[in-house]
Amino acid sequence: MGISDAAYELPIVRLKSLFGTTFVVSDPAAVRRVLVENVANYPKTEMEKRFFVALFGAGLLGTDGQIWRTHRRIMAPAFDPRSVAAYGPAIVQSTGALLDEWDKLPDGAVVDMAADMTGLTLQIISRTMFSADSTDIVGLVEATLGGNQKAFSFNLLVLLPLIGPVMFRRKEKQIAAVFQPLDAAIAGLIAKRENQSGERPADLLSRLVAAKDQDTGSSMTAREVRDEVITIFMAGHETTAVTMDWIWYVLSQHPVEEARLHGELNAVLGGRAPAQEDLARLPYTRQVVEEAMRLYPAAPGLSARQARAADSLGGMDIPKGANVFVAPWVLHRHRRLWNNPEQFDPDRFSPERSADRPRFAYLPFGAGPRVCIGQVLAMNEAVLILAALAQHYRPRLAPDCTVALQHNITLRPRHGLKMTLQRRHGR
Numbered sequence: 001m002g003i004s005d006a007a008y009e010l011p012i013v014r015l016k017s018l019f020g021t022t023f024v025v026s027d028p029a030a031v032r033r034v035l036v037e038n039v040a041n042y043p044k045t046e047m048e049k050r051f052f053v054a055l056f057g058a059g060l061l062g063t064d065g066q067i068w069r070t071h072r073r074i075m076a077p078a079f080d081p082r083s084v085a086a087y088g089p090a091i092v093q094s095t096g097a098l099l100d101e102w103d104k105l106p107d108g109a110v111v112d113m114a115a116d117m118t119g120l121t122l123q124i125i126s127r128t129m130f131s132a133d134s135t136d137i138v139g140l141v142e143a144t145l146g147g148n149q150k151a152f153s154f155n156l157l158v159l160l161p162l163i164g165p166v167m168f169r170r171k172e173k174q175i176a177a178v179f180q181p182l183d184a185a186i187a188g189l190i191a192k193r194e195n196q197s198g199e200r201p202a203d204l205l206s207r208l209v210a211a212k213d214q215d216t217g218s219s220m221t222a223r224e225v226r227d228e229v230i231t232i233f234m235a236g237h238e239t240t241a242v243t244m245d246w247i248w249y250v251l252s253q254h255p256v257e258e259a260r261l262h263g264e265l266n267a268v269l270g271g272r273a274p275a276q277e278d279l280a281r282l283p284y285t286r287q288v289v290e291e292a293m294r295l296y297p298a299a300p301g302l303s304a305r306q307a308r309a310a311d312s313l314g315g316m317d318i319p320k321g322a323n324v325f326v327a328p329w330v331l332h333r334h335r336r337l338w339n340n341p342e343q344f345d346p347d348r349f350s351p352e353r354s355a356d357r358p359r360f361a362y363l364p365f366g367a368g369p370r371v372c373i374g375q376v377l378a379m380n381e382a383v384l385i386l387a388a389l390a391q392h393y394r395p396r397l398a399p400d401c402t403v404a405l406q407h408n409i410t411l412r413p414r415h416g417l418k419m420t421l422q423r424r425h426g427r
Contacts, residue, residue: 007330008341011314022304022323023313026334028358030313031326034305035360035368042305042324051154052231054172058224059231060373070213074220075228075373078207084377086202088276090127091381094120095388096273102393102421110398113417117244121237124381129233130189131203137189140182141233153408179230186229190222205229236374239298240381242410245417246296247289247386248395249403250344252419257346258394261288262424265391271425274387279380282387287346289382293364295344300329300411302366328363329411337361395419 003024007013011027025031034042043064052062060071077083098120102111126138154171193200193209200206208228212219220228251258264284274282304323311318318324333341337358338348347353365372372378397403398418406414 003327003330007327008333008335011336012316014316020321020323021319022325023316023318024325024327024330025313026327026331026337027314028337028360031331031360031363031367033311033313034324034326035366035370038311039368039370041308041311043308044303045306045323048303050168054168054175056231056234057227059227060370061231061235062227070216070218071220071224071228072369072373073215074211074213074218075208077211078204079373079377081376083207084380085276087128087377088380088384090131091124091384092273092275092388094123094127095385097123099389099392105421107423109421110418111395111421113248113395113419114241114245114413115416117241117248118237120385121241121244121381124240125233125237127203128377129204129229131201131205137182137185140185144178144182182230183226186226187222190225194222204232232374236378238410240378240385242298242412243289243293243296243378243382244385245413246411247292247382248419249397249413249417250292250295251288251390252396254344257288257344258390261285261386261390262394265387269387269391271391274384276380276384278387279383282383283350284346285387286379286383287349289379289386290349290364291344291346294332294338294348294362295342296411297328297332297364298410299364299366300407301325301327302363326363331361331363334361390424392423392425394422394424396422 004013004015007024007026011025012030013024013026015022015024025034049062049064052059056062058067060068060075063071098116102109105111122138122141126135126141130137189205190209193206200210205225208220208225210219251261261284264282268278268281279286302325304325307318307320307322307324310320313324331337335341338361360367365375365378396419398420401418402415403417404414406412
């Protein structure tokens with residue numbers, strides 16, 4: 001990941017570059033101070049907020065202050081445990097459809113697991129977000145993302161004083177043009193829900209359109225709903241997809257742990273599709289997901305924060321204006337926090353071994369006020385997908401598959417993930 005070895009040994013590392021002084025913070029108490037106790041002193045940088053606004057609009061990732069707090073309050077009920085449980089059937093049904101496709105393939109067929117997981121999570125987020133209207137939206141999203149990766153990429157030139165602002169405005173126009181067809185479709189769906197009489201579909205879009213701030217009674221405008229929909233849609237399906245990629249990769253390299261997973265699935269499910277109520281009965285399956293997210297966090301670097309005022313973290317002076325960086329990739333592999341941190345060991349997340357672990361040593365979804373609003377949905381989704389697919393298939397890396405890391409907001413397999421599907425049980 002291009003990080004010095006000292007970052008995996010020391011609680012806090014100070015780095016200097018052309019862009020100023022940066023502190024990489026891996027001490028759990030200092031992480032707590034940055035993300036919780038003194039969070040007001042460490043807002044997102046203005047450049048990062050503008051970057052996310054360009055990509056997703058003024059949703060939760062790109063806003064701060066009162067707007068962010070209001071939107072977070074309005075959106076919270078759509079992600080509470082009861083609401084999340086209602087999305088379980090869509091997750092299981094979408095995964096079942098992928099199983100049907102795999103079942104049509106000959107024995108030993110090779111698939112691009114990364115592409116399949118992206119397609120699956122796109123279907124899931126579409127069904128939970130838009131229910132009956134999801135089919136048309138999936139096609140528009142695929143068209144938006146498919147041939148426009150260059151429009152979504154930024155380089156360091158945008159940080160330069162003179163040319164940077166010009167390049168950034170040009171990029172913003174490109175992204176807006178790419179999103180125009182999808183925006184028009186989402187605007188139509190929002191208007192349809194706003195004007196719909198009778199019972200609305202029990203999906204995320206309906207919840208956001210109808211939601212009101214408990215403190216003020218206000219609701220979000222159509223544009224605000226659009227920005228939050230795009231944020232959830234894009235960030236939600238991508239992070240779960242890459243999480244599943246790395247789960248399949250680590251299981252293919254660790255047959256003992258994989259066999260134990262299969263044993264739990266056989267005992268609990270016996271070949272049937274998992275359901276929401278099975279989640280509590282699949283503790284090892286969840287531990288596999290948690291350990292894969294430790295080794296390969298979907299967002300390996302949380303947002304950079306900039307100190308508004310001088311502070312002290314872990315006994316180190318932090319000057320005003322310094323960048324402070326909490327990187328789950330580093331934190332999750334830090335040698336002072338984890339025994340044999342490079343080893344895949346799902347039992348790290350057993351209740352016994354988790355009891356004494358510092359709360360801020362493990363941050364797959366961030367922490368504090370800006371903790372990922374969809375973390376419960378994401379965990380449930382990953383466990384249900386793994387339980388459904390691993391019952392019937394044992395994917396193995398294809399002989400010509402080269403696994404390399406690519407960090408571009410999320411952590412992806414650079415060349416995809418070609419895997420051979422080995423059948424376990426028929427259906």
